[in-house]
Amino acid sequence: MKKLLLLVFLVLISCEKPTQFTSEALQEKFTNLNQDEVTFQKILDKHKGKKILIDVWASWCRDCVVSLQDLKNLQSKNSEVSYVFLSLDRTVHSWEKGIDRFQMQGDHYFMKEGKKGELGDFLNLWWIPRYIVVNELGQITLFKATKITDKKILEALKK
Numbered sequence: 001m002k003k004l005l006l007l008v009f010l011v012l013i014s015c016e017k018p019t020q021f022t023s024e025a026l027q028e029k030f031t032n033l034n035q036d037e038v039t040f041q042k043i044l045d046k047h048k049g050k051k052i053l054i055d056v057w058a059s060w061c062r063d064c065v066v067s068l069q070d071l072k073n074l075q076s077k078n079s080e081v082s083y084v085f086l087s088l089d090r091t092v093h094s095w096e097k098g099i100d101r102f103q104m105q106g107d108h109y110f111m112k113e114g115k116k117g118e119l120g121d122f123l124n125l126w127w128i129p130r131y132i133v134v135n136e137l138g139q140i141t142l143f144k145a146t147k148i149t150d151k152k153i154l155e156a157l158k159k
Contacts, residue, residue, distance in 0.1 A: 019139045020138075025123075027041065029113075030111060047107070050136060051156075053084070054133075055086070056131075058095075059098025059102070064128055068104070075105060088115060130146060131150070133157060
């Protein structure tokens with residue numbers, strides 16, 4: 001009986017979603033459209049005081065591209081939200097080309113370390129698109145959504 005209770009306890013703890021990014025994830029460096037390196041902390045600081053929808057995507061990702069119209073609809077109805085796009089494209093050139101081709105509006109960064117970086121590790125990033133919502137205080141209010149139409153995204157943006 002004790003082993004069963006311990007197992008249930010461990011499962012419940014593992015289901016807990018983080019509300020803060022790790023210091024290692026915050027120090028990871030990304031490339032912006034000016035080809036400057038910037039830490040994830042600086043990206044979040046740029047949008048401090050606003051809700052942030054983070055979209056981890058790539059121009060080669062079919063699910064990411066298919067969801068863009070729904071994302072644009074969400075943006076038009078929630079213009080007060082900051083939209084941060086983190087790209088897993090293989091090259092900076094394909095990332096920039098994808099932004100132009102799909103006419104994506106928001107704050108764009110290239111994940112130099114890809115999903116093997118500190119942020120990818122923290123997010124346990126194995127599927128894209130991946131959506132994360134951060135509130136005005138910098139706390140993660142939605143840790144994982146894989147569809148832009150997930151009702152939890154809108155709920156987190158409206159909190």
